[in-house]
Amino acid sequence: MANRVYNFYPGPAALPLEVLEKAQSELLDYRETGMSVMEISHRSSEFEEVVISAEALLLELYGLSDDYQVLFLQGGASMQFAMIPLNFLPAGTVANYTVTGSFAEKAYQEASRIGETYLAASTKENGHRYIPRPGEIKISENAAYLHMTTNNTIYGTQWKYVPDCGDVPIVADMSSDILSRELDISSFDLAYAGAQKNLGPAGVTAVIIRKSLLQTAADNVPAILSYREHAAARSLYNTPPCFAIYILKLVLEWVKEKGGIQSVGKYNSKKASLVYRAIDESEGFYRGHAAVEDRSAMNVTFRLPGEELEKEFLAEAANEGLVGLKGHRSVGGIRASMYNAMPMEGCRLLSRLMKDFCSRKG
Ligand SMILES: *Cc1c(COP(=O)(O)O)cnc(C)c1O
Numbered sequence: 001m002a003n004r005v006y007n008f009y010p011g012p013a014a015l016p017l018e019v020l021e022k023a024q025s026e027l028l029d030y031r032e033t034g035m036s037v038m039e040i041s042h043r044s045s046e047f048e049e050v051v052i053s054a055e056a057l058l059l060e061l062y063g064l065s066d067d068y069q070v071l072f073l074q075g076g077a078s079m080q081f082a083m084i085p086l087n088f089l090p091a092g093t094v095a096n097y098t099v100t101g102s103f104a105e106k107a108y109q110e111a112s113r114i115g116e117t118y119l120a121a122s123t124k125e126n127g128h129r130y131i132p133r134p135g136e137i138k139i140s141e142n143a144a145y146l147h148m149t150t151n152n153t154i155y156g157t158q159w160k161y162v163p164d165c166g167d168v169p170i171v172a173d174m175s176s177d178i179l180s181r182e183l184d185i186s187s188f189d190l191a192y193a194g195a196q197k198n199l200g201p202a203g204v205t206a207v208i209i210r211k212s213l214l215q216t217a218a219d220n221v222p223a224i225l226s227y228r229e230h231a232a233a234r235s236l237y238n239t240p241p242c243f244a245i246y247i248l249k250l251v252l253e254w255v256k257e258k259g260g261i262q263s264v265g266k267y268n269s270k271k272a273s274l275v276y277r278a279i280d281e282s283e284g285f286y287r288g289h290a291a292v293e294d295r296s297a298m299n300v301t302f303r304l305p306g307e308e309l310e311k312e313f314l315a316e317a318a319n320e321g322l323v324g325l326k327g328h329r330s331v332g333g334i335r336a337s338m339y340n341a342m343p344m345e346g347c348r349l350l351s352r353l354m355k356d357f358c359s360r361k362g
Contacts, residue, residue, distance in 0.1 A: 070208055096147065100122075
């Protein structure tokens with residue numbers, strides 16, 4: 001499509017063209033209802049089918065059994081920051097957090113308003129350039145859970161392993177790398193992701209929760225913030241974000257058509273290596289923010305030798321149809337967010353521009 005750009009925005013982010021086209025084709029008349037999927041009751045059989053098949057597809061893509069339940073909630077990943085301690089931090093226990101970036105920090109701060117917390121590891125001193133090594137993670141006494149952020153969207157680091165913390169449940173914020181690579185998420189008791197990076201449009205948050213954890217949820221929290229209530233109602237406790245869930249379902253079908261997580265993961269690592277190679281071969285012109293071994297395949301963060309050059313680079317990129325590359329203000333420089341929907345060609349063009357720009361200005 002001539003007028004579509006390569007969208008490197010960190011979130012909301014690019015959606016697969018095929019998904020947008022499918023949604024377009026069904027927009028005015030969803031499955032012969034004579035209505036848009038936005039106009040039908042969330043209690044209709046058509047919409048129930050959307051929710052049920054999206055739940056099943058997410059479990060299927062991760063190879064999870066029905067020991068897990070999928071929920072589609074609102075309030076973004078940020079509402080999970082509050083719901084997790086409200087439901088799973090009973091008095092006398094301690095919520096453990098690994099703080100590896102800004103969202104991890106927010107999750108930690110939110111839990112600290114609700115109950116007792118413990119900083120199991122932090123990379124703040126180091127500008128969040130790396131992921132803690134197993135020996136750096138210290139779990140407190142009476143740990144309720146350990147929280148981790150599998151991909152640090154702003155800093156561009158990604159966990160390549162899941163810490164071993166015995167019986168302590170692991171809760172993972174996967175907002176910026178869900179469905180992007182093979183990861184044994186059966187090590188997690190709860191995984192969640194705001195949809196707007198890898199799953200669909202803003203407005204819905206996917207939660208994958210182990211039923212045995214669900215059973216331990218507090219029952220003295222407001223119903224709207226209760227995992228138990230949402231689980232009992234199969235995500236239809238109140239009116240859900242119907243259109244967002246519908247698009248999410250189309251995205252899951254798209255991932256399945258692409259061959260599932262394994263093949264999407266391979267594709268993503270090829271995309272990332274194109275851009276990282278351009279950094280590494282620039283002889284210091286581009287300086288990556290993340291430690292090499294902890295580099296994210298989703299968000300590539302780097303600086304140029306000065307802010308003027310960074311502005312020039314962004315302008316040249318925009319001219320070539322590569323948009324959304326400005327880094328977050330806390331890191332500066334450039335951030336290329338390359339979620340599942342970013343095609344290889346976008347990364348190829350970016351790496352070509354990087355090489356060319358470096359040879360002219362370096
Ligand atoms: C974007 C993001 C969030 C924030 O999500 P909201 O849906 O805006 O609340 C949280 N965690 C991570 C890792 C993110 O990338």
